[in-house]
Amino acid sequence: xxxxxxxxxxxxxxxxxxxxxxxxxxxxxxxxxxxxxxxxxxxxxxxxxxxxxxxxxxxxxxxxxxxxxxxxxxxxxxxxxxxxxxxxxxxxxxxxxxxxxxxxxxxxxxxxxxxxxxxxxxxxxxxxxxxxxxxxxxxxx
Amino acid sequence: xxxxxxxxxxxxxxxxxxxxxxxxxxxxxxxxxxxxxxxxxxxxxxxxxxxxxxxxxxxxxxxxxxxxxxxxxxxxxxxxxxxxxxxxxxxxxxxxxxxxxxxxxxxxxxxxxxxxxxxxxxxxxxxxxxxxxxxxxxxxxxxxxxxxxxxxxxxxxxxxxxxxxxxxxxxxxxxxxxxxxxxxxxxxxxxxxxxxxxxxxxxxxxxxxxxxxxxxxxxxxxxxxxxxxxxxxxxxxxxxxxxxxxxxxxxxxxxxxxxxxxxxxxxxxxxxxxxxxxxxxxxxxxxxxxxxxxxxxxxxxxxxxxxxxxxxxxxxxxxxxxxxxxxxxxxxxxxxxxxxxxxxxxxxxxxxxxxxxxxxxxxxxxxxxxxxxxxxxxxxxxxxxxxxxxxxxxxxxxxxxxxxxxxxxxxxxxxxxxxxxxxxxxxxxxxxxx
Numbered sequence: 189x190x191x192x193x194x195x196x197x198x199x200x201x202x203x204x205x206x207x208x209x210x211x212x213x214x215x216x217x218x219x220x221x222x223x224x225x226x227x228x229x230x231x232x233x234x235x236x237x238x239x240x241x242x243x244x245x246x247x248x249x250x251x252x253x254x255x256x257x258x259x260x261x262x263x264x265x266x267x268x269x270x271x272x273x274x275x276x277x278x279x280x281x282x283x284x285x286x287x288x289x290x291x292x293x294x295x296x297x298x299x300x301x302x303x304x305x306x307x308x309x310x311x312x313x314x315x316x317x318x319x320x321x322x323x324x325x326x327x328x329x
Numbered sequence: 330x331x332x333x334x335x336x337x338x339x340x341x342x343x344x345x346x347x348x349x350x351x352x353x354x355x356x357x358x359x360x361x362x363x364x365x366x367x368x369x370x371x372x373x374x375x376x377x378x379x380x381x382x383x384x385x386x387x388x389x390x391x392x393x394x395x396x397x398x399x400x401x402x403x404x405x406x407x408x409x410x411x412x413x414x415x416x417x418x419x420x421x422x423x424x425x426x427x428x429x430x431x432x433x434x435x436x437x438x439x440x441x442x443x444x445x446x447x448x449x450x451x452x453x454x455x456x457x458x459x460x461x462x463x464x465x466x467x468x469x470x471x472x473x474x475x476x477x478x479x480x481x482x483x484x485x486x487x488x489x490x491x492x493x494x495x496x497x498x499x500x501x502x503x504x505x506x507x508x509x510x511x512x513x514x515x516x517x518x519x520x521x522x523x524x525x526x527x528x529x530x531x532x533x534x535x536x537x538x539x540x541x542x543x544x545x546x547x548x549x550x551x552x553x554x555x556x557x558x559x560x561x562x563x564x565x566x567x568x569x570x571x572x573x574x575x576x577x578x579x580x581x582x583x584x585x586x587x588x589x590x591x592x593x594x595x596x597x598x599x600x601x602x603x604x605x606x607x608x609x610x611x612x613x614x615x616x617x618x619x620x621x622x623x624x625x626x627x628x629x630x631x632x633x634x635x636x637x638x639x640x641x642x643x644x645x646x647x648x649x650x651x652x653x654x655x656x657x658x659x660x661x662x663x664x665x666x667x668x669x670x671x672x673x674x675x676x677x678x679x680x681x682x683x684x685x686x687x688x689x690x691x692x693x694x695x696x697x698x699x700x701x702x703x704x705x706x707x708x709x710x711x712x713x714x715x716x717x718x719x720x721x722x723x724x725x726x727x728x729x730x731x732x733x734x735x736x737x738x739x740x741x742x743x744x745x746x747x748x749x750x751x752x753x754x755x756x757x758x759x760x761x762x763x
Contacts, residue, residue, distance in 0.1 A: 245682050248366060252359035257679050279510040282543035283677060313683045 210299050213307040214260075216243055228301055232294035232308065233258045243310055251295035253277060256284035258294035261309040270297055286311040330693055335375045337397070337710055339388075342436070343381040343725040343757045344733060345371070347405060349678075351435045354461045355476035356468065358747065363678060371727045377710060380725035381758070387722045388713055390639040394663055396712040398701050399692050401665040402642065402651060402658070403685065406633035406674035412453070416585025417629075420444070421594035425458050425630035432465060432482040434750035439481070444593075445489035447625020451597055453582055454630030455498035456506040457677075460515055462628055463494045467521050467572045477741065477748045491626065497577040499613035501604055502533060502551055505576075508677075509547045515574065516554055524575030525555035551576070579603065580620075581613060585627060596623045633674035649673065656688030663701060665692055729761050736760055 209225035212235060216222055222242070226235040233247045236258075249255040253276050262270070267290035273281070277296045284291065291311075344350065346364055353360045371378050382388060384404070393400045409424035411417070421444055430438030450466060452459045465473070470487055498505065516523050530552045537548045580599040588595045598621050602613035635651075637644035643660060645652045650673055651666045658664040667688035668681050676684075695701045717724060725733075733751060740749035751757050 244686055245366075248363040248678060248682065249359050250362040250365065252362060254357065254359035254362065255677070255679055257682065275513075276510075278546070279508075279513065282546060283508060283679065285679070285683065287542070313686075 208301070208304075210301060210304045210306075212299070212303070213305075214241060214243065215307065215309045217310050217312050226299045228299050230299045232260055232297050232299070234295075235299065236294065246310070247295060253280050253293070253295070256280050256293065259284040259286075259311050260292060260294045260297070261286075261288050261311055262290045262292060263307060264290055266303065266306050266308075267292070269302060284311070285313050330689070331696065333375075334696075335377075335709060337377045337379060337713075338371075339382045339384055339393075340378070340380045341383045341404075343754065343761075344730055345378060345380060345727070351430060351433045353433075354429075354465065355433065355478035356464070356472060358476070360678070378725075378727040378730065379710065379713075380730060382717060382722060382724050385639040387720055388716055390641050390664070392716055393713065396708045396710075397663075398703050398707055399663055399665060399695070401656075401667055401688060401692065402638065402670055403666065403668040403688075404635075404638060404670055406635040406649070406669045408634035408636050409629065410632040410634050412582060412629050412631065414582055414584055416587060416594065419585055419587055419594045420592055421447075421625055422585055422627040422629065425452070425454065425462055425628050426633060428462060428628055429458065432478050432486075434477075434479045434752045436752055436754050439479075439752045443485070444626065445485060445491050448490055449493045449495070449622075449624040450491050450626040450628065451622055451624040452494060452496045452628045452630055453498075454506075454632075455496060455500075455504070455576070456630060456632075457508060457511050459496050459628075459630040460507045460511045462630065463496060463574050464511075464515055464518060466491050466494055467518060467574060469520050472519075475745050477746055477750060479750055479752060480744070481752070492572045494572075494574040495577055495622065495624070496574070497580040497582070497599060497622075499579065499581040499602055500611055501578045502529060502548060502576075503536065503544070503608065504604075504611055505547070505551075509543070509550060512547065512550060516550070518574075521572045521574055523554050524573050525551060526575075527555045529576075529578050530555050577622075579613065581615065583619060586621065594625060594627050596621050597627060633669070635670045635674065656684075656691045657695070723758065725758075725761065733757055733760060 210228060212224055212226050212232070214222040214224070214236070224235060224239045224241065226239075230238070231251065233251050235241075236243055236246050245257050248257045251258070259281065270292060273292065274296070277293050281287065281291060281293055294308075338345075340347075346367060349361055349364055349367075370376055384390060384393065390400065390402075409426045416422070423441065423443055427438050427441055428443060431441040431443065445466075452462055465478075465486070466489065470483075473483060473486065533548055534552055537545045540548070579602045581602050582597050583600045584598045585594050586596045586598060587593065598619055600615045601618040601620065603616050604611045605614050606612055635649045637646075642664065643652050643658060651670055652659040653666050653671055656665045656667050656671055658666055665688050667685045669676075671688065672684055692701075696703065714724075734748075737748040737750055741747055751760070
């Protein structure tokens with residue numbers, strides 16, 4: 189009994205004081221994988237900004253829910269573990285290109301330990317689909 | 330994406346940022362955060378800004394093409410679509426663009442002096458601009474006082490008698506162009522009561538059952554609002570009758586009706602329509618029935634329009650855009666376009682931003698593929714500067730803008746506003762000469 193009561197406390201102490209970095213992979217629009225470390229509690233937008241990731245036009249409104257440029261697509265199981273989406277986030281997400289069932293706004297989703305190794309996709313915009321086809325053609329020449 | 334590119338930006342006004350400064354509503358400051366990204370770009374060593382230069386008058390597109398390897402036209406849509414109905418030019422009828430320009434400090438609209446002495450205003454259009462105008466007309470003054478709305482328009486709104494705003498559109502609830510965040514904001518506006526007719530929404534719950542989520546949620550919000558009872562008010566005194574706003578559907582303006590002396594608007598005759606087809610492509614067809622709506626202020630919010638810039642640049646007058654393929658202007662090598670002048674005046678910041686990336690990609694491809702010959706250097710501003718000097722034009726640099734910016738912020742501070750915009754062109758330039 190004694191041990192049980194103490195164990196959770198010790199566990200909690202260890203996880204808060206060591207602040208292990210969480211590994212996150214961003215698949216950029218051109219298919220390039222950007223791997224970086226993030227801190228618990230940071231939003232995905234903050235990760236992109238703080239790590240200076242080369243994702244064009246990401247987070248135009250600086251996390252104030254006034255645009256949808258930090259739109260990210262999660263993998264299904266990672267998506268299901270995210271905190272519930274608010275009406276305000278959904279209102280802006282609804283304006284994003286290429287909306288999927290596992291889409292969220294990066295400024296509203298925060299890094300948790302259990303996300304270690306998560307992969308998120310920066311959505312390919314309508315005009316980019318055509319580019320991808322062209323790049324594909326060129327690289328075959 | 331290109332280590333050696335030097336980009337020069339030419340702008341008609343002394344101040345930069347276009348619609349972010351003059352289009353976005355004063356009570357939406359977060360949307361303007363994108364200015365920080367723009368500022369960061371402008372401060373790059375390889376980027377230069379030249380304001381107060383009117384392309385097509387101070388320097389021609391041809392002269393720019395001589396001086397630069399590539400020229401990108403992204404001058405947007407400065408005109409308004411015209412209603413094309415009798416009475417459109419009566420006093421009391423304004424384009425949404427002019428009204429928004431007025432409260433946002435666009436120099437050319439400062440003399441608008443809109444007459445706000447009537448009780449009922451009619452806005453024609455069901456887009457976000459229409460909602461912005463309704464919100465600015467009906468917002469509690471305290472909300473607006475701390476924004477960057479101009480002092481002059483704040484004073485006019487303080488004396489406004491407008492207490493009822495109708496937004497009329499030709500088509501139905503499933504075709505509204507405004508978005509849910511802006512609608513929610515209007516529904517929740519303190520001191521106001523939404524007026525939506527439940528009959529307009531019969532059967533729509535079912536119709537959007539399988540619609541894409543954005544359209545579904547937007548329609549469900551309108552239905553919910555239409556069916557809600559008017560909010561109970563603790564003390565409903567005559568003097569405290571709330572301001573009202575409402576949506577009218579399937580109403581197309583036929584004629585703006587004049588007062589007895591023929592000078593001002595007293596109302597609008599609206600043709601009732603029915604819809605042929607469904608969804609985005611539904612068409613409004615007149616039924617033959619009409620109705621008259623009494624109002625003293627009419628705002629036409631039916632869309633913007635691009636104007637041709639220079640005889641040397643092809644322009645598709647039918648569609649109001651520069652003919653192009655992925656931003657490459659047709660029949661004009663070295664000339665590109667992006668934004669509203671390329672695709673038409675529709676879309677929020679994210680759409681226009683992505684579009685500009687698309688054009689930039691075309692320029693990069695042409696540089697890499699040798700379509701643009703950069704083996705011979707071009708004069709850039711070295712050449713254009715002399716042309717401007719010879720024509721007595723004084724370009725405004727980005728650091729000049731930063732001085733204007735600092736002055737506006739300082740002026741706003743005393744009133745608790747983020748800035749007090751300078752609305753007179755001469756005043757802006759005189760500030761720089763001291």
